[in-house]
Amino acid sequence: MSGAVDLSVLKERAEAQRAQANRPTPPPAAASSSAPGPAGGAAFPAVYDVTEETFETEVVARSSQVLVVVDLWATWCGPCKQLSPTLERMAAESGGTWVLAKVDVDANPRIAQLFGVQSVPTVVAIAGGQPVSAFAGAQPAAQIQGWIDDIMTQHGAAITGVPAAEDGDEAEEPVDPRMAAAEDKLNVGDIDGALADYKAIAAAEPNNVEAASLVRNLTFVARAQAHDPADVADAAPDDLEKQLAAADIELLNQQPEAAFDRIVKVVARTAGDDRSAARARLLELFELFDPAEPFVVAARRKLATALY
16 A cells, blocks of 8 residues: 555545535445444444445545544455454444445455555555555454554544544654664665665554555665666667666656656557566556556556556
């Protein structure tokens, strides 16, 4: 998952849908239980299904009133059959502390794309209209509960009905010495050292979104800086490695459109392993940007055309 997820893509689609008709009726809840609204407000279903059209209303907007946990699953996914019932039971027993929004990724691919989902099950917590934490794979109930408790402690103020700390009562968030040490290395130009530190943090804490994002960005920078521009200046169209290296250099030079177009052309004229490698590299580069960036959206369309 990318570190900075912009939910406006599906919001705009939902608003366009409502411009032509009344607000869609919420989909049937996956479970019959309901959660009381925050501070005695309107009741929400404890568990319910979400589509691309209802995502903005039933997830983004609702997350300003109650913590929304999004379960991204698929019918063919074995671990999903283990995790989903656990999440549904926990949501029903949460007393309205949080609700569970279920997304079938096969029926709603844009939601999966929005979050950069690479495997299912993936679970994302939304508070105050933004994703704040995530995990992938089946987890035991106790670990999930600890994850939710941490989110409520850190992000409860973004949700209406969760009292904010009084002035002077809010404790300053402690600085993680590992992150601080890695940042110090980065500030003095030690990219390799900083990258190694961030990788260690991300490996130890799979839910550390900041560390994972920095790993992606620094991995790209280290790779791009290792290329010799002169060596790829006249790269042959069928030289996969040099074409990918040239794209790295273009992206490092703030030319994402040129970099993406170059790889799309490689995808269009190759097959087999070369095509797979080029496609994988392009998807990797997409993760360095907000998925709503116009040049990312345009490149995804071009990639789809080249593939199909």
